[in-house]
Amino acid sequence: MIVLDNNVPQISLYYEPVIGDSVPEASRRDWDVSYDLGDSWKQIKKEKRKNSSLFKVDIVVYPELKLRNLVITQIYQVLFNLNPAIEVSLWKGMKFIGQVIIPVYNEYGSSYEQVRQGYIALSQSVRLPYNIFLTATIGTFNNYRWGGTLDAKYIFKDERFSVDGRIGYTGRSRFEDWRWKVSPLKRFTWNIGGSFYWPEYNTSFSLKVEQYLLSEKGIRFDMVRNFRYVSIGFYGMKVQNAGNKGYNGGFRFQIALPPYKYKRRGYIPRVMPSEYFGMSYNAGNEQYYGRSFNPRVDDNMATENSFNPTTVQRNFLRHDLN
Structure with missing residues (x-):
């Protein structure tokens, strides 16, 4: 069995009963889950897909919650939006997203009061030989950016280890007074680093060198523990020009939103909440340095782990399969 994401192959599931197993039922240990597709993909890639997403439309509502601590007389300022x-899915690996930000509760100031555009982007993903994944994205992103990015990831033969990187070329993008204002594309950002996945505890560790939006450079360490419906992460940074001698850190979390399964009825658009809701907390309260952006609205630490072989084996293969 080959699992696809927007018709791009991700992992293979190979069933082979354990020798000597006296129970005539399939169990979790009978399945080998791997990024290595072997010869299976060549043999079946022309077969009809089951539950293909091609040309199908989803209307997804993304809740957004932010907190900051900048006012002495107030513990936290709160911002809450609903962003449909x-x-x-336009063709294999290609996805379009058009998003609107609708303020619900705002203590961040007048510039956050308007209904405005969010992500408006085209994203193309491909899988190359040797477990190399590439994704190119153009459009408007979060943190007031517009432009293009290229992401690359390579997974080693020992699938606990991987290297990945991103390069972006962007300008400033802001919607004010019902006008879209942009600056020329002139800012390069990038990151590159490696990751280690600890299967026994479903935990990943990553270390990256990065260049941020003000051209300052830094280094960042992340640790993420994944559960079935929750991912919790902690991070630490050392960034040029930032306060507190450049040190900062915080935590992140992503929570899966119910219902956890959705069925399609042909090409009728589905209306649903986002797969995950999450936020991050900046413990050092740094407002200028060490800032970056995300080019895809559904790219987060939980979805990054969704096709990890151990996660699939633990969470989506039931203990006994009839």
Whole structure:
């Protein structure tokens, strides 16, 4: 069995009963889950897909919650938005997203009061030989950026180890007074680093060198523990020019939103909440340095782990399969 994401192959599931198993039922240990597709993909890639997403439309509502501590007389300032988006699979690996940000509760100031555009982007993903994944994205992103990015990831033969990187070329993008204002593309950002996955505890560790939006450079360490419906992460940074001698850190979390399964009825658009809701907390309260952006609204630490072989084996293969 080959699992696809927007018709791009991700992992293979190979069933082979354990020798000597006296129970005539399939169990979790009978399945070998791997990024290595072997010869299976060549043999079946022309077969009809089951539950293909091609040309199908989703209307996804992304809740957004932010907290900051900048006012002495107030513990936290709160921002809460509901951000519906139209997501369409156009062809193999290609996805369009158009999002609107709708303020619900705002203590961040007048610039956050308007209904405005969020992500409006085209994203193309491909899988190359030797477990190399590439994704190119153009459009408007979060943190007031617009432009293009290229992401690359390589997974080693020992699938606990991987290297990945991102390069971006962007300008400033802001929607004010019902006008979209942009600056020329002139800012390069990038990151590159490696990751280690600890299967016994479903925990990943990553270390990256990065260049941020003000051209300052830094180094960042992340640790993420994944559970079935929750991912919790902690991070630490050392960034040029930042306060507190450049040190900062915090935590992140992503929570899966119910219902956890959705069925399609042909090409009728599905209306649903986002797969995950999450936020991050900046413990050092640094407002200027060490800032970056995300080019895809559904790219987070939980979805990054969704096709990890151990996660699939633990969470989506039941103990006994009839």
